[in-house]
Amino acid sequence: MKAAILHQPGTPLTIEDVTLGDPGPFEIRLRTVASGLCHSDLSIIDGHMPWRFPALMGHEAAGVVEAVGASVTRIKVGDHVVTSPSAYCGACEDCLGGHMSLCETPGNRRAKGAPPKIALGSATVFPFFELGGFAEAMLIHERNCVAIRKDMPLDRAALLGCAVTTGFGAVARSAKVQLGETVAVIGCGGVGLATINAAAVAGASRIIAIDRVAAKLDAAIQMGATDIVDASTTDAVEAVRELTRGGVHHAIEAIGLKATIEQAFAMLRRGGTATILGIPPQGVKLELAAMDFFGEKKIQGSLMGSNQFPVDIPRYVDLYLQGRMKLDELISRRISLTDINTAFDEMRGATVIARSVIEFPA
Ligand SMILES: NC(=O)c1ccc[n+]([C@@H]2O[C@H](COP(=O)([O-])OP(=O)(O)OC[C@H]3O[C@@H](n4cnc5c(N)ncnc54)[C@H](O)[C@@H]3O)[C@@H](O)[C@H]2O)c1
Ligand SMILES: [Zn+2]
Ligand SMILES: [Zn+2]
Incomplete structure (x- = not known):
C-alpha cells in the first residue's frame, strides 16, 4: 500500500510502498477513507519534536474496518471508525479516575522483538501515536479508535480524531x-x-x-x-x-x-x-x-482536550448530524496523498484556513 514516509526531519515526505502486517490479537486493520493534516504532524516533520525514523505521520483519520485480531471485542469488520492518539489501558489510576487521556500504560504497542506493524523493505516504520494515518490502510490497537454511526460522512468524521476532540x-x-x-x-x-x-x-x-x-x-x-x-x-x-x-x-x-x-x-x-x-x-x-x-x-x-474519546466522539457525531457542530467549514482543502508536501507548505505559511484533509480513493 502507499504511504507518505518521513525519513528524516526537515525533508519532504516521500510516497512509498510499505507492507502492513496482519492484525495481532487486539489489533484492527482499516481502509483509510480520510486523514486530516495537523500541526503536530508538521512539528515532527520540521524537527521540533523528537520521533523515530522512518516515520509515518497522520493521527486524525477515519476509515472502514477490514480485519480484526482474534481477541478484539469492541470493533467488528465493516465498522466505521475514528482513530485517536489517546489510547488507554482502562485499568490504571488515570483511566479509572476519569482521565483516560493521561494514560501512560495504554499497551497499544507491539512487544519488543515482534514483527513490525509496518515495514518499508526490511526496515521498521514508526507510526505516529501508533496510528500512521497518511497511508491507504492502518493497523492499530482497538483502543486507539471508536466505532461511529454509519450515516456520518467519514471525511468530516476524521476531524473528530484530533482537532475537534482537542x-x-x-x-x-x-x-x-x-x-x-x-x-x-x-x-x-x-x-x-x-x-x-x-x-x-x-x-x-x-x-x-x-x-x-x-x-x-x-x-x-x-x-x-x-x-x-x-x-x-x-x-x-x-x-x-x-x-x-x-x-x-x-x-x-x-x-x-x-x-x-x-x-x-x-x-x-x-x-x-x-x-x-x-x-x-x-x-x-x-x-x-x-x-x-x-x-x-x-x-x-x-x-x-482531556478527552474521553470513546464517549466524546459518538456524541460529537450526533451534534454534527443535528446541525449543532460545524465540521464542513473546518475542511478547507480536499487533497490526495501525493499533495501532502504542498499542503504542509500551506500550513507552514498559514495560507490554508482550516484543515487539509486527504481523501483516499475507495
Ligand atoms: N494539546 C494537544 O493535545 C494538541 C492537539 C492537537 C494540536 N495541538 C497543537 O495545537 C497547535 C495548533 O494546531 P493546528 O493544527 O490548529 O495548527 P495550524 O497551523 O492550523 O494553526 C495555527 C494558527 O496560529 C496562527 N498563528 C501563528 N502565529 C501566530 C501569532 N504569533 N499570533 C497569532 N496567530 C498566530 C496561524 O495563522 C494559524 O491560524 C499546534 O501547536 C499543535 O501541535 C495540540
Ligand atoms: Zn493533532
Ligand atoms: Zn490507563
Whole structure:
C-alpha cells in the first residue's frame, strides 16, 4: 500500500510502498477513507519534536474496518471508525479516575522483538501515536479508535480524531467553560477554529478570536466568534482587556509559541484560567507575572482536550448530524496523498484556513 514516509526531519515526505502486517490479537486493520493534516504532524516533520525514523505521520483519520485480531471485542469488520492518539489501558489510576487521556500504560504497542506493524523493505516504520494515518490502510490497537454511526460522512468524521476532540475537549472538559463566560482563542487554525465552535456551543457570551491572518479571522466568525483581533496590527492582550473591560474568564492558546502562551495568561481577568493546547518546540520556558497568581489566575495544559474519546466522539457525531457542530467549514482543502508536501507548505505559511484533509480513493 502507499504511504507518505518521513525519513528524516526537515525533508519532504516521500510516497512509498510499505507492507502492513496482519492484525495481532487486539489489533484492527482499516481502509483509510480520510486523514486530516495537523500541526503536530508538521512539528515532527520540521524537527521540533523528537520521533523515530522512518516515520509515518497522520493521527486524525477515519476509515472502514477490514480485519480484526482474534481477541478484539469492541470493533467488528465493516465498522466505521475514528482513530485517536489517546489510547488507554482502562485499568490504571488515570483511566479509572476519569482521565483516560493521561494514560501512560495504554499497551497499544507491539512487544519488543515482534514483527513490525509496518515495514518499508526490511526496515521498521514508526507510526505516529501508533496510528500512521497518511497511508491507504492502518493497523492499530482497538483502543486507539471508536466505532461511529454509519450515516456520518467519514471525511468530516476524521476531524473528530484530533482537532475537534482537542478543541471541544478543551472547552468542555479542561476549561469547563460555563454559560455566559468570556473566552479568547489565540490561533485560528484547525484546532483554534474547533475551539471557537465549542465555545459557541457551550454558550460563551463573548468569543474573541485572535490570529494574524485576516482570512482565518473571517473563518472564526463563521465558527461563532463574536469579536476578532488581528494580532499582526494590534496588541492582543490590550485588545482583549478593552473588549471585556478587564480580561476574559478563559484564554485558550492554540498555536504553541512562548509569546502567545504568555499572552493567554496576561489577558485573563481575576480568577480566569489559561488553557494551553499549542505545543511549543522542546525546551521553551515561559515567563509569567507571578503577582497574577494573587488574583487567582490559573494556567493549565490540555492534552487532547482531556478527552474521553470513546464517549466524546459518538456524541460529537450526533451534534454534527443535528446541525449543532460545524465540521464542513473546518475542511478547507480536499487533497490526495501525493499533495501532502504542498499542503504542509500551506500550513507552514498559514495560507490554508482550516484543515487539509486527504481523501483516499475507495
Ligand atoms: N494539546 C494537544 O493535545 C494538541 C492537539 C492537537 C494540536 N495541538 C497543537 O495545537 C497547535 C495548533 O494546531 P493546528 O493544527 O490548529 O495548527 P495550524 O497551523 O492550523 O494553526 C495555527 C494558527 O496560529 C496562527 N498563528 C501563528 N502565529 C501566530 C501569532 N504569533 N499570533 C497569532 N496567530 C498566530 C496561524 O495563522 C494559524 O491560524 C499546534 O501547536 C499543535 O501541535 C495540540
Ligand atoms: Zn493533532
Ligand atoms: Zn490507563
